[in-house]
Structures are given as C-alpha cells and as structure tokens.
Amino acid sequence: MVNIKINGIEYSVEEGTTILEACRANGIRIPTLCWLKDINAIGACRICVVEMTGARSLVASCVYPLSKFDEGKNILTHSPAVLESRKMTLQLILSNHNMDCLACSRSGNCELQQLCKELGVDNSTYFEGAKNEYDIDLSAKHMYRDNNKCILCRRCIAACGITQDIGVIGANNRGFNTSVACAFEMPLAETACVSCGQCITACPTGALSEKDDTDKVWAALADPEKVVVVQTAPAVRASLGEAFGYEMGTPVEGKMVAALKRLGFNAVFDTNFGADLTIMEESHEFLDRVTNGGVLPMITSCSPGWIRYCEAYFPEFIPNLSSCKSPQQMNGAITKTYWAQKMGIDPKNIVSVSVMPCTAKKFEIGRDDQSAAGVPDVDIAITTRELVKMINKAGLRFRDLPDEKADSPLGTGTGAAVIFGATGGVMEAALRTAVWKLTGENADSPIEFNDVRGVEGIKMAEYKVGDLTVKVAVVSGLANAKKFLTQVKNGEVECHFIEIMACPGGCVNGGGQVIQPADVHNFTDIRAERAKALYSLDNANTVRKSHESADVKEVYENFLGEPGSHKAHELLHTTYKASNLSK
C-alpha cells in the first residue's frame, strides 16, 4: 500500500494504482479525453493532468502508477495551475476544431463539449493560426468520418486495432498534419472495415457517426401508399432507456413498442420472432451437419460484422458459416412473403424498417441474396441512437408512455430469442432447441445453460446429450475471434458449434447502441449491465424455447413446412463470398 494525500486528505492505495484510479476510488472524477481503460492509456490529451509534490511539471494521472517512491506525496486535482492547464488544452484543441455544435450528431452527448462547459471554455478565438480542413469520408454505407471534429485522441484507433484487432484506421502523417485515416488515404469503403461501429462508440466527439437514415423513415411514414413495418432487435430494449434517464440495464420493451406505434408505423414487429426462426433453422442445420457429416464446426451467422470479418480475414471458414440469414433478415423475409400474402399486400408497397444495436446492419440489408420476395428483405436499418432521435423529434415523452405489446404474429418472441442480444445467447437458445430434439423432443429438456453466459471473450463448454458430446464455444469481439479461429485452424481446439459476435459482449455492446462517455466505459461493465436486462426478460417469459412459440409453429405449419425445407431455404438462407478488400 502507498500512503498519499489527495488535496491534503490522506488515503492509502494499492501500489500500482494510477493517480486517476486512486482519485476515482475516493470520489474524485478526473476528466479525460484520450484514456480508455485497457486499450488506450497513452497520456496524449493532457486533460487529466494533476499537480504532485516533487514533480517538475503537471502529471498525466491516467498513466502514472503510484509506487513506494510516492509515499507521502500530495496530489492536487483542482488547483489553479491544474484548471488553467486543462482549460488551455481545450482552447488549443478548439483552435483546430470546427465547433459545428448546433446540429452535430453528438451535441449534448459530446465529451469535448461537456468539458468545455465544465471548464468555462466558449467559442471565442483563443489562438489564431492555421486550421486543417478535411473532406468528410462518406464512402462507407454505415458511417462517416468528419476529421474536422477529430481531436486525435486515438480512441477509435484503439477500438479498431486492439479491441477488434483489425486496424484499418490509424494516424497518418505527423505533427499538425496528423489525421486519423486509412492506408494511402483510401476511402473507408475500400478497406476491409467490417462496419462494427466500435470506433463510433469510442469517439468522444462527432468525428465518427453512423449514417443517419431517419429521413428515409420519416419519408416512408408520411407516404400514404406505403405500409411501413418496423422490427426491433433484442439488444435495443436493453440500451434505449439510457437515453431517457433510466438506469443502465433497465428493459424498456413496452415503452419502446408504444413509441414506435405513436411514430406511426403500421405494424410493430419484433426481431425476436426472426431470432426464434433462426434457432429453428440453425439448430436443424447443426443437427443435419452432425448426423450427415457436414462441415464442422458450424459457426453462427447472426452478426453481420462477424460475417464481413470472416469473408475478408478468414475466408477459409466460409463453409463453416451457418447458411441462415440473420434474425433481422429472416423477419424481413417473412414480412414480405408470409405476412404480405396473409394481409393481401404487395411486398413492393411494404417498407420494412429495422431498429438495430448495430451499424453493420446498414451494410447487411444491401448484401446479395437477401431479397426473399424479389425486393430487399429490409429496406432501412437504423440504430438505437437514430430511434432516440426520432422519438425526441416527434416530441414523445418516453417515460410517460404506457407499456404496449408488439403485433402478432411477427411481433412475438420467446425468452430464447431475447437473449440473442448478449454474448452466448444464440448458443444457449440453440442448445435449448437442439437438446430438446436430441432427447426425443422431451418437454422437460433443460432451459438454462449457464456455462455459455457471461462477458468473457472466449467461453467453451461441453454437453453430453445421449451418446453425443456436443462441444461448443462462444466468442465475442473480433480480437478474440482471430485468436480462437487461429487455434481451430491449427487444430489446437476442437468443437462442433461456435457462436461469434463481432462486438465484445455481443449486441448489447453494439456499435449502434446509446453512446456512453469514456467515464462510464472505464468504470462500468456496460456489457454485463445491459445483458442483465435481457436475461430478466428471458426469465419473465412463459415461453423460453424457440420451438414452443405458437406463432413460429403457425408459420411452419401454414407456410414454411419443416425447418430446413426447400421453401425455408429459399427464403431464410443465404450465401457468402470471400472479399478482397484492403487489410
């Protein structure tokens, strides 16, 4: 232990604790811009500086570990020198920033703006001098990069290069000319970016943002010729409440449905229904591969970021990918075939909107072989954040809305479906149905498979079902995927079924979710908190296995036939191809 003083008050802290962490543990939040725990401790932004007895200059508290040599030292966290330094740092950052705050995507949720407010820095010209001007990179389908708002904190670079081990963005050039960009300044769309959006949720400012597709939704809603339907992914209800002042991990399914109805959607569906269909198809596919000598291990295909990763970085595993479309696409496909027929609507007149925790879904809707009715299964994919914008624009007082239920049949879902949004959820849902089948369709087959739950990046488990031992693995985050697939490739691990999600912790921590500032990221496990919301919904559901869903049974009986039928294959399955984008 080291005995130190913070602002004159004595504390005893563990050796190796950084000044910032020591302060935080004792009730003082040191402001930061560049620091992201575990992935970006580079001491670059100089916002977290503090004064310390015996130090020649101010100290960057995020990268200063306390040791026995610091015994007895006094740390000042808000002395005039500290506050003046932080203020000047902000002024210098602003001297090369476009300060386009009014309609910026992050206004009100911008860490730079918040700090300026706290430290009393306004938009006066503090320093005259050169200013960089950058073109906005609009090339990618899911996001844009506006370097005029970039503060070079490098958090996005860490998210891409370390969390995901991809590294298609980095710092180019030097000094004042430094910018975050791709190799040879190529547009993002020409690189093997997988569209996961982890860089967006890491960005403190509006430099990185999803492409806003809400105008398309508003236009569809205002068009009397169109039938506009919407589906919401499981993880959306686990994060949406954060934008309206609910504690993290509060499920807001009922109010979300009420909001969508009030926005004017003609039918409110639930991606959970698509997830239940996915389980029917995927568990069938898995058992078919096991019994008929198909390619194993089979790997899940729900996460479009993971699919893009596989196609670009591990094309040798394409035969291992489940041919199942993602729940979003299955829901869209059934909407425009089964539901359209049932309601007597021409699928061309249906506008199918999805609300997703994910930016890669914007890419997925335009993929080949995703048009069951000859028109795209899903027309517009918006993120959780864009739904927040729509709710606010419409003046809906979210907290005052009643809890309502989505429409049937495509708006229902089992407990198995809702946990798709957390890492391990797809595996658990698949096991619920696969084990039921393997045990002779025994209604008492197990529901909970706790070994595959939790936020660890790589989890493995083994289940004995009859004479079969099923070895499964659950992986989230692409750095973990790379590590694990390399082991599979080298024959170091053996398994039959792998769930892979591009984002660490799964969709609850997706690139399209409500953005939490670094201060929350650094001290809260967002993945675990949001996952709690989904497991509580699973627990509360009376139907917890996909094959027990009455609506799913009805769709199979009246329309699809059996899981894995020719028709199911036509509508609910897809294909993949290796991509050759720049890595």
Place this chain on the structure above:
Amino acid sequence: MGSTEKKSVPFNGTAEQEKALREVIAAHKDQQGALMPILQQAQDIYGYLPIEVQTIIAEETGIPLEKIYGVVTFYAQFSLFPKGKYKISVCLGTACYVKGSGDLYNKLKEKLSLEDGECTPDGKFSLEACRCIGACGLAPVLTINDDVYGKLTVKDLDDVLAKYAD
C-alpha cells in the same frame, strides 16, 4: 490530408527486387520492432515505398497496411514516391531562404505540378526541399543530381530545366 491527390508513377518493381524484399521480411519477421528495419531495407531495394511494396510487407508480416502507412508517413526518411531521373533539391536553409530559394521552390512546384517529395508521372523530375548543403556563398542554391546551381532567380529556372530536356 493533402496527400490524397499524389502523382502516380507506374510501379516497375522487378522479380529480383521482390525476391530481395521477401528475404528481408523473412529475416526480420519474428523480431519485435521488425517494421522499421524492413521498411528501411525495402526503401533501399526499391528507392521508395509504394502501395505495392507496403502491401507485400503487410501480407507477409500480418501488420495492417494502415499501420505501415502510418509509420511511413510519420518518418521523413521514408518516401512514397520514386526519385526522378533528375532529382531536384532546393536548399531551404536559412541563407538560401532569405535570398529567395522559397520562390524558386514554389515556382518549380508550379512548373512541374509537383508537391514536395513527388515525381513527375514520366519519371523524369522529382522535387524535394533540403537543408543547408554548405554552399551559402552561392545562395540561393539548388542541385540537380550532382550539378549545383547558385545565385539563381526565378527567371533562370527555364534555362536550367532546359539542360535536362533529354
């Protein structure tokens, strides 16, 4: 910024050069901090580090291309462009600069449509600024390969370039 519209000179790498590059990579691949020596030797082999060369390094080492490009654009010792048949260096040291070498440099950029470090698409002229070459008595000075030209004015530039018409 700024480097998006660079002149492109067709890549003329030979099989021997590629073989040499792959040997260099193989020799360093598993060392920590291998990228700098690989880049330095790659530049010795090719004279510069175009996308074709950086891509081979990325594929062989598993280092993302962007990371390599970031290092190449960080250090002044690395060039993304080949040197021309005639390499023009304009001294921007203090003495030359006060005598107007900045004007010479800007005029050459305009005449040859080049930015610093670039090469004309026909591979003939490359242009770069350099620091003091110790010929301050002749300021302002520029060199073309091993020829030194001093006491120049902007008006002299056409005559100087005309000597390299071939």
